[in-house]
Structures are given as structure tokens and as C-alpha cells.
Amino acid sequence: MRTKRLSAILGNEMDDIERDPWVTGIETDSRKVSPGNLFICIRGYTVDGHEFAEDAVSKGAVAVIxxxxxxxxVPNLVVADTKRTAGVxxxxxxxHPSHRMRIYGVTGxxxxxxxxxxxxxxxxLSGRPVGIVSTIGARxxxxxxxTPNTTPEAVVLHRLLAEMADAGVTDCVVEVSSHAMMEGRVEGVRFHAAAFTNLTHDHLDYHRSMDEYARAxxxxxxxVETTDGDAIILNAEDSASDTMAAFAPTRRRIMYSIHADVPADIQVIWxxxxxxxxxxxLTIEAPVRFMGAFNAAxxxxxxxxVSTSELMLRSIIANVPGLTLPKGRLERLDTEDAEIYLDYAHTPDGLEKCLSTLQQGERELVVVLSAAGDRDPTKRAEMGRIASHYSNDLIVTVHDVRTxxxxxxxxxxxxxxxxxxHYVTFEERRDALRHAAQQALDGKRIVVVGKGHDHVERVGRESIPFNESDILLDELKKLKGQEPAV
Known part of the structure; x- marks a missing residue:
């Protein structure tokens, strides 16, 4: 792309007609700039890209926004908001990769x-060439x-979508956080459809109120409305769906529920x-390989x-028995020695859904409860109350303490x-996991919440490798007098 064409797209006039270099790539991280790149200055949480513009130019950037x-x-194009401009x-x-395949957004x-x-x-499972961009990566x-975030920044996201479209992917699912919407990470993406799961207490350190959180x-x-998408899929049992619907007044609306007495276009009853x-x-009963009414939702x-694609309903439902949950979502540890589950639950609602499911059965339930540092402190007491209500014993600790x-x-x-x-506390998460492993060998059902699939601990500004599955398996072996895995 020529710089002047880029300028025209942004509505900027370039007075210097002599300088119209080819742009061969886009970067927002000056450390990754190579000759021919366009560098976009993004204001982040801890650094401001404007401070690294000269460094980007020294590495070969041919234009800067x-x-x-x-x-x-080099040509310098000035815009009001570089984060949103990056997506365009x-x-x-x-x-325009999102115009070359169908994009399905998921938020909640x-x-x-x-x-x-x-x-x-x-x-x-239906044989479609499909892609996904989510918290646990892109596939x-x-x-x-x-991927570094639930939703990657706009340049990375469009680059991923382009790779998928070029590889023949026809449908791609993108997990969209409220932070992503506020920071323009999906700017320029055309959504074929989007689904809303629920709205509960979270991120009030970032959003000033639940109303602001809902609007995000x-x-x-x-x-979906402004890019002429097909449909929105909404939770009939969550009142915040009304807010979602109000932002897409002319789109086809598909409602779902998990109770027979709640009218909806789709009902899935666990x-x-x-x-x-x-x-x-159509009414069909299908076997499933997961637990919980919330997973039915x-x-x-x-x-x-999926119903907004051209796939037939019967072929969609035929693949339900083959579905499994992603890593770290009510994931049972792969061992016959103990019953231990890992779950990402880090909000009051998510915690309650997880624990109410695992509470069923004869075994005592022990919860390894934690919260992250430098994140919404207003939900911590409520999470303590919920864990206290459902558990027989609590192991209280921390994760990702940051500062x-x-x-x-x-x-x-x-x-x-x-x-x-009854509870015990550990300021070191590894100590809490060691105690949990002993409880598991004593015949108790253990659930470790907070991190799920995440394999690093964030301490200060560092990210330290921390694989809870491996740590727990090693602790079980040590407690049994066996050699841990190398």
C-alpha cells in the first residue's frame, strides 16, 4: 500500500508529494518494526508508543500514525484515536479479511x-474450514x-484473520471482551453474527458501573448492526439482553434459554x-461430555x-456428543489417584455456577479460592461468601499478585x-496446591479456581511459568513417595 492511499483512507491530506513510500507491513510495537513498515503509536497501560516513534523510524519505518x-x-499522519484507526x-x-469469511463474535x-x-x-466436526481467536489462543x-489477550489488538487480529482467509477458512469465531470493545481491538471487523452469554459482576476496576460495563x-x-450482519443471539434469562438488543434494533434476533418454562427460539435443557x-x-436428546446447566447455556x-450459517440443524445437533470443554473449564486432572478439577472461575457468578455443579455427590468439596492482584477488589468478599456457602473446607490463596x-x-x-x-490461608499459591493435593489423597473432591488454562504467574512486571496441572501431579507423586516428573 502506498502511503498516500493510506492518507486518503484516513481523510488526511499529504502535502509532501515527493514522499509516498510503499508500506509493506504494520506494527504497533517498535521492537518488531522492520524496513518498509508503518508504525502506529498506541497509548498502552504502561507505555506510550509516541515515545518510540523515532526508534521505529531508525529501524526502517517509512510512515508513522x-x-x-x-x-x-518520514510522513506523519495525525488522527484523533490511533487505537481505532489501527483497525481501519x-x-x-x-x-478486508472479515469480508472474505463469516465472523462470529462472542461476548459476556x-x-x-x-x-x-x-x-x-x-x-x-461438520467438516467446515473454521478458525477461532480466543483467550486460549488462535487455531x-x-x-x-x-495470543496475548482474550481479543488481540486490531493489527494482530486483522493479520490473523487474513492468514485464515488466505488459507481457505470460511467461518471464524472471535471472543470479544469489553476491554476489546472500548479499546478498538475489533475496529474494522465485519461481524456476521454475535452472541451474548450473561452479564455479572466483573471489571469494575475498569468500568465505572455495571451500566457502563453493559454498554461496552x-x-x-x-x-453487527452497522456492518450489516445477519443476527444476534441473546440469553432470554439475562435482563442485560435488552441492552444488547437495543444496540442492534434491525438485526434478526435469536433467543435461547435452559429452562422449559422460559420461551426462546433455542432451548437446551441439561x-x-x-x-x-x-x-x-424439533426436539432431540443428545449425550454430552460436560457438566453443568451453565454449560448447556x-x-x-x-x-x-452456527444456525446462522447454511449448515442444517440436524447436522449441527448430530455433532453435540463429540463436544468437549476447553482447557481449564471444569477440567478434571488426568490422574486416577485423586479427584481434582481446574476451573477459570474468577467472578462471583462463574464461581457459583462451578461450585453448585461440583457440590453434587457424596465427597466433601474443598475449594482453592483466590483472586488476582491489581484487579477489581469489589468482587472478592462476594466470592468468599459463595465459596464458603458451597464448600466443606477452604484453601484461600492468591494468583497473579502483580504489585x-x-x-x-x-x-x-x-x-x-x-x-x-473452616479455612487455611497461603500467600504462596504453590503451597496452597501442595495442601490441596494432600486433601485430594484423603478422598476429598478438590476444585482449584482462578487460573484454569493459564500457565504463568504474574508477579510485579514479570510472567513466571506456572503450570498448575503439572504442579499438582508432581505434588501427588511426592506425597505418595514417587519421583515427580522432570
Whole structure:
């Protein structure tokens, strides 16, 4: 792309007609710039890309987009918001990949990753060339790629979508966080359809109120509306669906529920080892390999998304028995020695759904409860209350402390715990896991919440490898007098 064409797209006039270099790539990280790149200055949480513009030019950047004029030796295009501009530029540069395949967005407080994965697998098992971009990474065909955020920044996202479209992918599922909507990470993406899971307490350290949080989610549905998408899929049992619908007033609406007495276009009712699916006057019971009514809701949303493609309903439902949950979502540890589950639950609602499911059965339930540092402290006491209600014993600890004192995090959780609940506390998460392993060998059912699939601990500004599955398996072996895995 020529720089002057880029300037025209952005509505900027270039006075210097002599300087019109070819742009051969786009970067927002000056460390990754190579000759011929366009550098976009993004203001991040800890650094401001404007401070690295000269460094980018020294590495070969041929043009720079910024939010104020910079004294550079290359064309400098000034825009009001570089984060949102990045999506528009990237979509154009990569030949509008979201127009070359159908994009399905998934948003909500809890269940986004599970819903996105179930949608991906319904397509995959139907033989469709499908892709996914989610918290646990990006996948398409035989490619698996790590992504730094639930929703990557706009340039990375459009680059991924372009790779998928060029590889023949026809349908792609994208998990969309509220942060992504507010920061323009999906700017320039055309959404064929979008699904809403639920809205519960989370991220109030970022959003000032639940209403603001809801509106941030709703911007995804506004994007379905403005990009002429086909449909929106909404939870009939969550009142926030009204907010989502208001942002896409002319789009086809598909409602889903998990209770027979809640009218909806799709009903998925969980019966322990099967689900009853009702849709379009069709009722089918199918075996499932997952637990929990809340996962029936995630399946209903996924069916709603896939139903907006040309796949036949019976062929969609035929693949339900082959579905499994993504890593770290009610994932049972692979050992016969103990019953231990890992779950990503990090919100009050997500925690309650997880624990109410695992509480069933004869074994005592022990919960390894934690919260992250430098993140919404207002939900900690409520999480403590919920864990106290459902568990027989609590192991209270921390994860991803970042710059916060572990004791402060633990005290926030303890503030909601019932006075009669027995608990122990550990400021080191590894110590908490060691204690949990011993409890598991004593015949108790253990659930470790908070991290799920995540394999790093964030301490200060560092990310330290921390694989909970491996740690727990090693601790079980040590406690049994066996040699741990290397």
C-alpha cells in the first residue's frame, strides 16, 4: 500500500508529494518494526508508543500514525484515536479479511471461551474450514498460535484473520471482551453474527458501573448492526439482553434459554449426562461430555451462532456428543489417584455456577479460592461468601499478585466467608496446591479456581511459568513417595 492511499483512507491530506513510500507491513510495537513498515503509536497501560516513534523510524519505518504531530523524517499522519484507526488501516492493508469469511463474535462476563470453543467445534466436526481467536489462543486448520489477550489488538487480529482467509477458512469465531470493545481491538471487523452469554459482576476496576460495563458489551451488537450482519443471539434469562438488543434494533434476533418454562427460539435443557435440545419444532436428546446447566447455556448460544450459517440443524445437533470443554473449564486432572478439577472461575457468578455443579455427590468439596492482584477488589468478599456457602473446607490463596500485597488480596476474600467455615490461608499459591493435593489423597473432591488454562504467574512486571496441572501431579507423586516428573 502506498502511503498516500493510506492518507486518503484516513481523510488526511499529504502535502509532501515527493514522499509516498510503499508500506509493506504494520506494527504497533517498535521492537518488531522492520524496513518498509508503518508504525502506529498506541497509548498502552504502561507505555506510550509516541515515545518510540523515532526508534521505529531508525529501524526502517517509512510512515508513522500518531495522535499529535511528531518531528520525523518520514510522513506523519495525525488522527484523533490511533487505537481505532489501527483497525481501519489493518483491515484495508490485509484486504478486508472479515469480508472474505463469516465472523462470529462472542461476548459476556462468563462462558465466552466455552461458547466460542463449542461454536468452533460444531463447525469443525461438520467438516467446515473454521478458525477461532480466543483467550486460549488462535487455531485454524493445523495451526495453533498463542495470543496475548482474550481479543488481540486490531493489527494482530486483522493479520490473523487474513492468514485464515488466505488459507481457505470460511467461518471464524472471535471472543470479544469489553476491554476489546472500548479499546478498538475489533475496529474494522465485519461481524456476521454475535452472541451474548450473561452479564455479572466483573471489571469494575475498569468500568465505572455495571451500566457502563453493559454498554461496552453492547457495542459488539452495534457493530453487527452497522456492518450489516445477519443476527444476534441473546440469553432470554439475562435482563442485560435488552441492552444488547437495543444496540442492534434491525438485526434478526435469536433467543435461547435452559429452562422449559422460559420461551426462546433455542432451548437446551441439561439432564446430567444428556441435553434436550428444542429448536424449530424439533426436539432431540443428545449425550454430552460436560457438566453443568451453565454449560448447556453456552451450548445453546453456540448452536444459535452456527444456525446462522447454511449448515442444517440436524447436522449441527448430530455433532453435540463429540463436544468437549476447553482447557481449564471444569477440567478434571488426568490422574486416577485423586479427584481434582481446574476451573477459570474468577467472578462471583462463574464461581457459583462451578461450585453448585461440583457440590453434587457424596465427597466433601474443598475449594482453592483466590483472586488476582491489581484487579477489581469489589468482587472478592462476594466470592468468599459463595465459596464458603458451597464448600466443606477452604484453601484461600492468591494468583497473579502483580504489585499488590498477597495479604490484602486474601483479607478481601476472607471478608465474605461465614464465621463457621473452616479455612487455611497461603500467600504462596504453590503451597496452597501442595495442601490441596494432600486433601485430594484423603478422598476429598478438590476444585482449584482462578487460573484454569493459564500457565504463568504474574508477579510485579514479570510472567513466571506456572503450570498448575503439572504442579499438582508432581505434588501427588511426592506425597505418595514417587519421583515427580522432570
Amino acid at each position: 500518531s495522535e499529535y504531530p511528531l518531528d520525523l523524517e 488501516v489493518a483491515s484495508t492493508f490485509y484486504d 462476563t462468563n462462558g465466552k471461551t466455552t461458547t466460542a470453543t463449542l461454536t468452533y467445534d460444531l463447525f469443525r 485454524y486448520k493445523d495451526q495453533t498460535l498463542n 458489551k453492547a457495542r459488539l451488537f452495534e457493530q 439432564n446430567d449426562q444428556t441435553v434436550v435440545i428444542k429448536m424449530n419444532a 453456552n451450548l445453546a448460544a453456540a448452536i444459535g451462532l 499488590e500485597e498477597p495479604k490484602r488480596i486474601i483479607d478481601g476474600l476472607l471478608a465474605g466467608i461465614d464465621a463457621n467455615t
